[in-house]
Amino acid sequence: MASTSTAAAPKSTDPLEPALLIEGAQTDASLNASLFDHVWTAPGKGWWGLFGIALMGLAMLGIGLTYTLYKGIGAWGNNIPVGWAYDIINFVWWIGIGHAGTLISAILLLLQQKWRTSINRFAEAMTLFAVMCALLFPLFHTGRPWFAAYWLLPYPSVNGIWPQFKSPLVWDVFAVSTYFTISLLFWFLGLIPDLASLRDSSKSPTKRMIYGIFAMGWRGSGRHWAEYKWSYLLLAGLSTPLVLSVHTIVSFDFATSVLPGWHTTIFPPYFVAGAVFSGFAMVLSWMVPARHFLGLKHVVTMKHLENMNKVILATGMMVSYGYVMEHFIAWYSGNPYEFAVFFKVRQRGPFAPIYWLMVFCNVVVPQIFWSKKARTNILIMWIAALLVNVGMWCERFVIIVTSLHRDFLPSKWELYAPTWVDWSIYIGTIGLFSTLFLLFLKFVPAVAATEVKELRHEMAHHAHGATAAGEAHG
Amino acid sequence: MSHDSSFRPRRFVLGQFADSDRLLLATRQMREKGHTGLDTHTPYPVHGIEAALGLGRAKIPTIVLLGAIAGACLAYSMIYYMNVFDFPINVANRPQHSPPSMLPITFELAVLLGGTSAFFGLFGLLKLPEPYHPVFEAESFRRASIDAFFLSAEVPEGGNPADVAVDMRTFGSTEVQIVEESER
Structure with a gap:
């Protein structure tokens, strides 16, 4: 869409010359024009096509949620013992995806990483939409969301009862709502x-007024x-421990229970690493097509993509370390239930294909980024990012379903299968996310x-300053 | 009483500069010459502008600290009141007042109130939203958010805007205009 005078930046062949963060000769005015171009021009066929697909997804969400409200939670595949399934798998998956946004915008700001500048807005928007999708799941899992406020929030009702603040689920309510508010x-x-x-730079008075209001x-x-500047920096400083605390608290939902496969102290750091891993993969999955179609290649350069791939590799290694440690402790602790979950149920049980898919996507696939060729190849990184998204979803499935469906008592064992309503809501949230994201790309x-x-x-x-001996700098 | 006598429009002298270095220099010179009501308008924060304008320490950090402390105190006392005092639930004889289990929400509310005070405190301090300001009267001021650097000086009552304009031109402004608040 946007074809400014910047398309062909001279490619340096010298490997020692650092790659550029902004390509071509730019001025403030040319940046202003090229970065806002996609807001002012009418969306193309590609945008409308994707928007149509996203709306279909949104319709599936409407159908799934309406049917859930009409029938009750029984419409889902959840059973006893698998009382938590798609609702919490997708909740954790979406929350994790959101974490990359905060990481990029806050932690990289504090670390003064200049390459964050071109991708932070994009990733922050992703955080917001991902958290919205995540919030739907626990809300509808309560069965009667219109009562949820009475149960979850410290609301002074005539019954005179209060939430049990020793429950990690109540911590979750506070953590996720704080996360959403601060991210917004x-x-x-x-x-x-x-917006100013x-x-x-708007041409029509209506647009001028609307953007003027905001x-x-x-x-x-x-x-x-x-x-x-202080306000922005402090919000970044507050977001940094916040993002770590949110996924830590989400992992407490599992870690504070006694179920084999859940009852482990490695969960908080391992969940946070997994969250960043999946979040970066999601940013990449959207950024690769978006920079092409929105004409942003001069500010989202190969250096940005390569850095993101390096983060995926690093966090992928942390996640792999988490897997190794879990298995080691299951063996080393000598606890037969832990051992059975990790070495029998997960690897050879009825859900073994999902376990091995998880290992492939999260442990094997990121290793490709050791090679610079792969890190700078658009197609390879895009496919790898999509696979990581799949892998992280599988990880949540493995943690939640395999642990629940085979716990201490064999007489309680039960298989789990999602229903069409589960699928419809899950795909529906992807539709919701895409709809919001496409609208964001159009208007902001x-x-x-x-x-x-x-x-x-x-x-x-x-x-x-290097040439003029920095006279102006005090 | 009539509008004419009660309304005294605020007057501003608005000077445009070629780049941020010249803006910084002129701001310092104008301030040293004794001009008051100075402000700069730039598309992005310019390093050193606080010193040039002679601004004191930012107030936001204190506001955020107070907000965060208030949030932590509120959370801890709320949980204490609800779970220990007003509605204790005995689960397996665990202590009613159990600080470790109270920390997550204490932390979250500290962040929540700290963050909201960083945001709303900022708007309180800056007196935003303020959709109208006399500097918007200048058509060229639209570039202040795009690629131009402006210095504005509010002319005190009884002062002569032309004098301020002359100084601003002396200190390197490429284009000087006088804007007046319009009556609404």
Whole structure:
């Protein structure tokens, strides 16, 4: 769509020359034009096609949830002992996907990683939508969501009862709602200067007014920037421990129980690593097509993609280490139930194919990123990212279903199979996510233009300062 | 009383600069010359602008700290009141007041209130949303959020905007205009 004067950046063949974060000769005005281009132009056929598919997915969500409300939770495949199944698998999967957004925007900001600038907006939006999808599952698992507020929140009802705050499920409520709120505020705060740019570069009065309302009268004031920078930094500082705490608390749902396969202290770090792993894979799955179709190749360069692949490799190794340790402790503890779950039920039981698919996707596939060729090949990285998404879903399935369906008493053992309602809701949330994401790509700049301009200014200053002996810098 | 006598439009002198270095320099010179009500308008935060404008320490960190402390205290006392005092549930004789189990929510609410005070505290401090400001009267000011650097000076009552404009031009502004608040 966007074809600015930047398409053909000179490719350096010198391996020692660092790859560029912003390609081509850019000015603030050209960045403004190219980064907002996809907001101003009408969406193409590709966007409408994807949007149509996404809406079909959304319809499936509507059908699945309506049927659940009409029939009750019995419409799902859950049984006793597998009382938790797709609802919690998908909840954990979506929450994990959201974590990459916070990691990219907050942790990489604190670590002053410059390459975060072009992808943070994109990833933060993904966080928001992923958490929305995640929240649907526990909410509907209560069966009567309209009563959920009474059970979950400390609401002063006439019954005079309060939530049991020693339960990790109540911690979850607070953790996930805090996570959603803080992510939303952080995202919107970062968006305000860009909304002001959109207001000021809009051509029609209606668009100017709409973006003007959301820009809240931002005028780039130096006095405002001084406080704004602190606010943004502190929100990043608060998000960093928050993101670690959220998946830690999600893992407590399992780790504080006594079920073999769940009752383990490695869960919190292993869940967080898995979350970042799956989240980066999801960012990559969307970023690869988006940078092509939105004309963002000059700011989302091969260096960004390569760095993301390196993070996938690193977190993939952490996840693999988690698997190895789980199995080692199951053997080393001498606990027969733990041993049975890890070495018999998971590897050779009825759900063994899912276990081996998990091992393939999460342990074997990321190893391809040791090779620079694979890290810089668009098709390979895209397929690998999709496989990692599949693998992480399988991991949650393996943890939840295999542990539940074979616990201590053989007389309690039962197989699990999802129903069409389970599938419909799961695919439906993918539809919801895609719908929201496509709308985001249409109405909001996918790349934080203000931050890219700042980065360009900084890099130009550094290059300039090197020759002019940095006289202007105090 | 009539509108004419009660409404005194605020007047601003708005100068555009070629780049951020010249803006920084001019801001410092204008301030040293004794001009007040100075503010810069840039598309992105410019390094060193706080010093050039002579701003004090940012207030947001204190607000966030207070918010976070308030959140932690609120959470801990809420859980204590509900689970220990008002509605104790005895589960296998575990202690009613069990600090480890209270920490996750204490932490979450500290983050929640700290984060919301970072956000809403900012808007309180900046007095945003403020859809109208006299600087928006200048048509070229649209570029302030895109690629241009502006310095604005509010002209005090009884002051002469032309004097301010002359100074701004001396200090390197490429284009100076005087804007006046419009009556609504």
